[in-house]
Amino acid sequence: DSGVTQTPKHLITATGQRVTLRCSPRSGDLSVYWYQQSLDQGLQFLIQYYNGEERAKGNILERFSAQQFPDLHSELNLSSLELGDSALYFCASSPPESADTQYFGPGTRLTVL
Amino acid sequence: DQQVKQNSPSLSVQEGRISILNCDYTNSMFDYFLWYKKYPAEGPTFLISISSIKDKNEDGRFTVFLNKSAKHLSLHIVPSQPGDSAVYFCAASPGLFGNEKLTFGTGTRLTIIP
Secondary structure: OOOOOOEEEEEEEEOOOEEEEEEEEOOOOOOEEEEOOOOOOOOOEEEEEEOOEEEOOOOOOOOOEEEEEOOOOOEEEEOOOOHOOEEEEEEEEOOHHHHHOOOOOOOOEEOOO | OEEOOOOOOOOOOOOOOOEEEEEEOOOOOEEHOOOOOOOOOOEEEEEEEOOOOEEEEEEEOEEEEEEOOEEEEEEOOOOOOOHHHHOOOEEEEOOOOEEOOOOEEOOOEEEEEE
């Protein structure tokens, strides 16, 4: 158990819909990262937050947005969903003293029908 | 453009022997490298890392070697155990404060044969 929690574990929805994925980092970790893993793909970095502020952005679609709240939990919002958005979405967190080492949550499996 | 490459999608090794997983990278800005292990239905678990100032880092049965000139790293597991069967991802980071995003390879599925 990495200490990073993600909800829900599974999500099934229809095209055009909007969903919110939630992540709680490990206690004391200020950075939260979101990654997407599509079928047969490596993990693709989406976005990073540090202590409530956006720190780095990867290949995140404009239909996707995220935020980190004062209690440091983070939400990833996916809207106007398409079939190709079906994937595993992982959240990771890292401690201030070792920012390069990220600890991953169990992921949310999103299926868009 | 795949900046981190794991060219072997799968690898089978006899229990007790050495497992060697390879990873190549193209971005010379990468300064910090990590290996993650992933079981089905779980998130990646951090295994071992290495900074570019080193060429070797060891942790129990796991050793990571870095060859900066060849832009190549490898993970050695010895002796291999059945519980090591998993997908292994190589990842790299620029190691810059404020830009710690990881770039992952596509993974190598390791199967340990009893």
